[in-house]
Amino acid sequence: MNSFLLSELPKKFSNSNFLLIVGIGFDERSLSVLKAFSNNSQLQVVGLLNPTRPEIGPSPFIDQFHKLSGSSSTLLGEGCESIVGTIDALQSFLLQDTLSGVDILLDITSLSHELLVAMVGLLASERIINRVTLAYTSAEEYSYNTTKDQQWLSRGVTDIRSVLGFPGLMLPSRKSHLIIMAGFEAERAAEVISRYEPAALTIAYGGKDQSVSEQHHHSNKQYAEEIRHLLSENSFTTEEPATFEFSCIDPFKTCEYICQYISELKGENVVICPLNTKISTVGAALAGLRFPWLQICYAQPSEYNLHGYAKPSDSVRLIPFSGHNLVIGEL
Secondary structure, eight states, X not given: OEEEEGGGHHHHTTTOOEEEEEEEOSSGGGGHHHHHTTTOTTOEEEEEEOOOOTTTOSOTTXXXXXXXXXXXXXXXOTTOOSHHHHHHHHHHHHTOGGGTTOEEEEEOTTSOHHHHHHHHHHHHHTTOGGGEEXXXXXXXXXXXXXOGGGOOXXXXXXXXXXXXXXXXXXXXXXXXXXXXXXXXXXXHHHHHHHHHOOSEEEEEEEOGGGSSSHHHHHHHHHHHHHHHHXXXXXXXXXXXXXXXXXXXXXXXXXXXXXXHHHTTOXXXXXXXXXXXXXHHHHHHHHHHHHOTTOEEEEEEXXXXXXXXXXXXXXXEEEEEOTTOOOOOOOO
C-alpha cells in the first residue's frame, strides 16, 4: 500500500469530487488528514464519532473538527451508545441521492476496531465499497508518555462480542477454533482466550516483510510468544497453538492469508479476534465477507492510554478498494 506525505494529499485528490469521512476519537491523529485539506473550502466533510463510553468521555477534538471543516460539515454518532446507532446514522447519510456515485475518502486512523469492521460490512452490503479509499495516518511514536519497557496502548477487557454484521455460523455440534491476530497486548489476548476456552487455538502475527518496520515485527513476534507463555503459566490450554503470518500493511494480502488458512477449518466454529493494526483488521473484515461463517469478535478494552496513545507522523497510507475483486460469499 502506498505511503505519502500528508501535505501531498490535496494533489492526490485535486481532480475529484469526493466526500471526506473522518473518524474522530481521542487519538491526536484524529484530524491529521482533515488538516491536510484545510485550504479546500468546497470539500464536503463528515465527522464520525466512536460510540460513547463513560470511562473515555467525549472526544477532545470535536470543537476543532467544526472549526476546520466549516459550517457545512456533518457530525454523525453524537449520543450513540452502541455501534448499531452509529452505523444506522452513517447508512442513512450515505444513501442520500446527492451522494450517488461520489467517491469517498475514509480516514480510519481513530476509529475503533469494532466500528471499522462494521463499516467495511456496511460499505460492502450497500455496494459502494469500490468508491472508497481508506486513509491511515502513521504514528511517529506510540505510548509516548511511558518508558520503552512500560509501553501500553490499552489494557484489560470489559466485554467480548461479535461485531455487527459478522456473527459467523456457530453450531453446537462443532468444536470452536479461536484465531488471535496478535498485536502488542499479550495480557488482553490471553484474557480473550481464557474467556472463549476454545478447543483449538491459533496465534497469528505480522510477517517480517509485511510489518510496519523490522522492529515492529520483532516486537509482535515477542508478544505472540508472551501470549503462549501466559497460557502455559495459567494452564489455559494443553495443546501447542498453531500459527500463521499476515500483513500489517496490506489488507488484501491479509485477507488472502486468513482465507487460505481458514479454508481448511470449515468443520469448526471459527472466531477471529483482530488485535493488530487497523489495516490488518480491514483484512479480517474482508475475509469475513468472503466466508460469512467466520465470526469476527471485538474485545473491548477496559482502559486506554488516553494521554499518550500516539504522536502523529507526517505520512499517510492510502488504500483504494477500486481494482480489487472483493468476494462476498453466502452461508
